[in-house]
Each structure stands twice: as structure tokens, then as C-alpha cells.
Amino acid sequence: MRVFVALLLLSTFLSSCARQADHKYTLYVFGTLVELTLYGVSKETGDQAVALLTQGFQQRHKDWHAWESGKLGDLNTAIANGVPHKIDKDMVALLDQAREFERMSRGLFNPAIGKLVAQWGFHSSDKPGGPPPDKSRIAELVKARPSMEDLTVKRGLAIPRNKAVQLDFGGFAKGVALDWAAQLLQRHGIKNAVLNAGGDLNTIGRHGSRAWRAGIRHPSHWGVIATVDLQPGEVIYTSGNYFRFKQHEGKRYSHIIDPRTGWPVDHIVSASVIHKNGALADAAATALSVAGPKAWVETARNMGLDQVLLVDKNGGLYMTPKMQQRLTLSEPKSKTIAIKDPFALGSLKNAIKAHGAAY
Ligand code: AMP
Ligand code: MG
Numbered sequence: 001m002r003v004f005v006a007l008l009l010l011s012t013f014l015s016s017c018a019r020q021a022d023h024k025y026t027l028y029v030f031g032t033l034v035e036l037t038l039y040g041v042s043k044e045t046g047d048q049a050v051a052l053l054t055q056g057f058q059q060r061h062k063d064w065h066a067w068e069s070g071k072l073g074d075l076n077t078a079i080a081n082g083v084p085h086k087i088d089k090d091m092v093a094l095l096d097q098a099r100e101f102e103r104m105s106r107g108l109f110n111p112a113i114g115k116l117v118a119q120w121g122f123h124s125s126d127k128p129g130g131p132p133p134d135k136s137r138i139a140e141l142v143k144a145r146p147s148m149e150d151l152t153v154k155r156g157l158a159i160p161r162n163k164a165v166q167l168d169f170g171g172f173a174k175g176v177a178l179d180w181a182a183q184l185l186q187r188h189g190i191k192n193a194v195l196n197a198g199g200d201l202n203t204i205g206r207h208g209s210r211a212w213r214a215g216i217r218h219p220s221h222w223g224v225i226a227t228v229d230l231q232p233g234e235v236i237y238t239s240g241n242y243f244r245f246k247q248h249e250g251k252r253y254s255h256i257i258d259p260r261t262g263w264p265v266d267h268i269v270s271a272s273v274i275h276k277n278g279a280l281a282d283a284a285a286t287a288l289s290v291a292g293p294k295a296w297v298e299t300a301r302n303m304g305l306d307q308v309l310l311v312d313k314n315g316g317l318y319m320t321p322k323m324q325q326r327l328t329l330s331e332p333k334s335k336t337i338a339i340k341d342p343f344a345l346g347s348l349k350n351a352i353k354a355h356g357a358a359y
Contacts, residue, residue, distance in 0.1 A: 025050045029057040030174050031125065032198035038185070039192040039207055049188035053181050060177050064094070066114060066168040067123035076114065076167055079151065079160040087158050094169065094176065095158070097279055099148040101172060104303045105287035108295075110259040112146040114166030120264060121246055122255045123168075128246040132253065138262035146259075171256075175237060175282025178202040182278070200237045202278050203230045218330070219269035219311050226309070226327040228274070235278045239285035240270035256289045267292040267312060274307035274323065284308075293318060 023046040025036040034057070038046045063071040071091060078085035087095070098111040114123070119138060121128030144164030152159045169176075178195050182202045185193050192205035194212045203212045214236050215224035230236065241254030241264070254264040271288035275281040284303045291299035293312055300308045300320065309327065310318040319327070 027054055027057060029054075029061050030177065030197065032174075034195065034197045037194045037196075037207075038190055039205075041190050041192075045189060049185050049190060052188075053184055056180065056184065057177060060173070060180075063090070064169050064173050066170055067118065072167055072169065075158060078158070079165050079167070080163055082160055082163055084157050084159045086156060087153070089156070091158075092153055092156065095148065095151065095153055097172070097176065097283075098167070098169065099151075101280070101283035101287070101303075102148045105283070105290075105299060106302055107147070107259055108290040108299060109171060109283045109287035110147065111167055111169055111171060112148050112150065112165045113141075113257060113259050113262075114168035115141050115146065115164060116257050116259070116262050117168050117170070117255070118166070119262075120253060120255070120257065122170075122244070129248065130246075131248050142260070142262040171239075171286040172279050172283040174200055175235070175278035175280070178235070179278040200235075200278075200282060201230075202235045203233060205232045216272050216309065216327075217270075220315070224330050225311065225317075226329045228326050228328070230274070233276055234274055235276065235281050236272060236274050237278065237281035237285045238270055238272040239282075239289045241265065241268070241289070254289075256286055258290050265290050265292065268296075268310055269313050270311045271296070272309040273305055274326075275305065 023038045023041065023043055025038075025046070027034045027036070036050060036053075065072060067073070071088070075085050075087060075091065101109045102111065116138065117123060119133040119141065121130065141164060144162065146162055146165040150160065150162035150165050152161070174197050178197060178200065179202065181195055182193070182204055186204060190204065192207065193203070194207070195202045199217055201214055206212065211229035211231065213227055213229050216226045216228070216236070216238060217223075218225040219240050228236065239256060241252065241256060244255040246253040246255075254266070256265045257263065258265050268289045271285045273281040273284045273288065275284070280303070284305055287299055287303065288296050288308060288310060293310065293316075296308065296310055296318060300306070306320055307323045307326070308320050309323050312318070
């Protein structure tokens with residue numbers, strides 16, 4: 001009897017240890033590796049949830065692909081032909097989000113500029129090369145002012161009115177997918193997890209007795225520029241031109257395009273955003289990369305962000321005070337410019353002066 005009790009205790013102990021272990025999974029979606037770490041669940045529960053999640057990711061990857069055939073491809077063909085097109089409710093929701101992010105960012109985030117992204121060679125899985133596209137073609141596309149507003153949705157029908165629009169959800173699809181995935185895991189009883197898609201990550205709960213800790217990559221080497229402990233449910237997204245770019249005659253052209261000029265952004269090396277909504281954080285990181293050192297404060301305010309970090313090409317750091325409080329910088333002596341709270345600023349002019357002086 002005593003042996004039985006001892007065995008029972010031992011097996012309870014072992015199964016609770018097993019439950020507390022991390023279960024890691026690696027998936028390849030959206031052109032990047034997604035690493036999932038689940039904490040405090042059995043392997044069976046984890047495996048089941050991750051199988052569903054893998055299916056859902058693959059479906060979204062196909063449906064939202066910017067240049068291969070699929071639901072988005074069909075919609076883009078209809079837009080190019082100027083004909084109305086039936087869409088499902090997931091696509092309606094996605095278009096609503098895309099339109100809202102374009103509005104919030106005052107057009108710096110613009111998922112209707114797929115034609116420009118394609119002109120720069122980024123609608124390909126290979127690394128683009130060659131010279132920049134023809135200037136007059138770029139100017140023509142900018143002049144046509146493609147916008148999400150050019151697409152009206154009525155009773156499940158997308159009605160286009162500008163043939164220059166080509167949808168490209170590359171700037172926020174990962175965020176939408178990770179938000180969906182985090183909800184799915186929670187519905188399966190997973191209370192602690194981190195979903196990391198190449199440095200863009202969503203969290204659920206905590207990592208045992210401590211918070212999930214994220215490292216923000218240094219844009220110019222493989223180290224970490226800062227770490228931050230994330231509260232349950234927080235996400236962190238980073239956009240940068242160090243990862244995906246086109247190179248020609250020694251010059252790099254970022255995959256992030258300024259919709260106002262049609263040219264790749266050149267000033268910012270990376271922009272990171274902490275928020276609770278992955279889709280918004282993803283779109284915002286892209287928008288802030290376009291805004292650059294002169295306009296990021298205004299864009300942060302327009303998009304309702306109070307935790308932002310930017311790194312410029314000289315290694316200068318720009319951040320909101322809330323971000324500054326939370327980050328542990330790897331190189332504490334880096335040139336740091338903390339901007340007053342964007343929401344407390346009287347005018348943008350002051351902000352520019354403040355960071356100009358500190359720099
Ligand atoms: P991210 O890495 O999240 O900044 O997304 C970059 C991707 O978003 C690019 O590869 C393009 O597909 C797309 N993109 C580029 N410029 C913009 C822009 N200004 N607004 C929205 N999406 C963009
Ligand atoms: Mg983004």
C-alpha cells in the first residue's frame with residue numbers, strides 16, 4: 001500500500017513536472033518561421049491545438065497571398081478589371097481593418113499600394129535585385145492615389161473604382177494571423193504561450209513565475225538592442241529595412257514604400273511597437289517606418305500608441321517615455337532620445353525641437 005501511495009505521488013509529481021515544461025513547435029508560414037512555446041499544458045493538448053493552428057495558418061497564407069493565386073489574388077484581378085467581386089466575411093473583416101489602419105496612419109500605412117510594392121520587385125520569394133524601377137511608372141502609380149477608400153463593400157460584394165489599387169496585406173497580415181492564433185490557443189485552454197513569427201510576437205499569460213521576455217533585434221548586427229518583459233496579452237512588432245531589401249550598386253532599397261512618393265523609406269532602420277492588438281501593432285510598425293524621425297510622434301499619436309521605439313541609420317534611438325521605462329538596453333550608453341508623451345504634446349513642432357536638441 002505504501003509503495004502504491006509513493007508511486008502515485010511520484011507519478012503525480014512527474015506529470016505536474018511534464019505539465020510545467022515548455023512545449024515548442026516550429027511552423028513555416030507567411031514566409032517566416034513561427035515558433036510557438038506553450039507553457040503549463042500537456043503535450044496532447046498542445047499537439048491538438050497546434051495541428052488546428054497549422055491548418056489555419058496555411059489557409060490564411062494561401063488566401064491572403066499578395067502575388068500567388070488565391071482569394072486575395074482573385075479580388076485583385078477583379079479590381080484590375082474594374083468589376084465587382086463576391087468576398088467572404090473574413091475578407092470583409094480584413095478590408096475593414098486595412099481601411100481603418102490607412103485612416104489612422106493618415107495614409108502612411110496603405111495596403112492598396114501593391115502595384116508599387118511589385119514595381120520594386122518585392123512580389124517574389126527571391127531576393128530582388130537590379131536597378132530601381134522606371135521613375136515615370138512610379139510617379140504614375142503615385143498620381144493614381146490608390147487607397148482602401150477606393151473599394152466599397154456592400155452585402156458581401158467588393159466594388160472597385162480605381163484600377164491602380166492592388167491589395168497587399170504584407171504589412172499587417174502576420175499580426176491578424178497571430179491574434180487569431182492566440183485566441184484559438186486560449187479556446188483550447190492554453191493559458192500561457194508565446195507565438196513568435198520572426199521577432200513579431202504575441203503572448204498569452206506568463207512564463208511560469210515570470211513574464212515572457214522579448215528581445216528586440218539590433219538592426220545592424222545579430223545581437224539584441226533591448227529586452228522587455230511583456231504583460232499577459234501584450235504583443236511586440238518590429239518593422240525594419242535590415243531584413244528584406246533590394247540591393248543595387250551598393251545601395252539598399254527597403255521593402256517598405258512611402259505611398260506619398262512611391263519610393264522605399266530610407267531614414268529608419270527599425271520601428272517597434274508594444275500593444276495588445278497584433279494587427280494594429282504590425283500596421284503601426286510599418287507606418288512608423290514610413291513616418292521616420294520627423295513624423296513618428298504624430299503618427300504614434302494618430303494611431304493611439306504610447307509604446308514605440310525607433311532606431312535610425314546612425315544608431316540613434318527614439319522612444320516614448322513609457323517604452324523607455326520598460327526597456328533594458330543592451331548598450332545603455334546608446335544615443336537615446338525620449339520624446340515627451342505624444343499625447344501630452346502641445347504641438348508636433350515642440351516634439352521635433354525636443355528630439356532635435358537632444359540629438
Ligand atoms: P512589415 O514587415 O510589417 O513592415 O511589412 C512590410 C510589407 O508591407 C512589405 O513587404 C509590403 O508587402 C507591404 N508594404 C510596404 N510598404 C507599405 C506601406 N506603406 N503600407 C502598407 N503596407 C506596405
Ligand atoms: Mg507591419
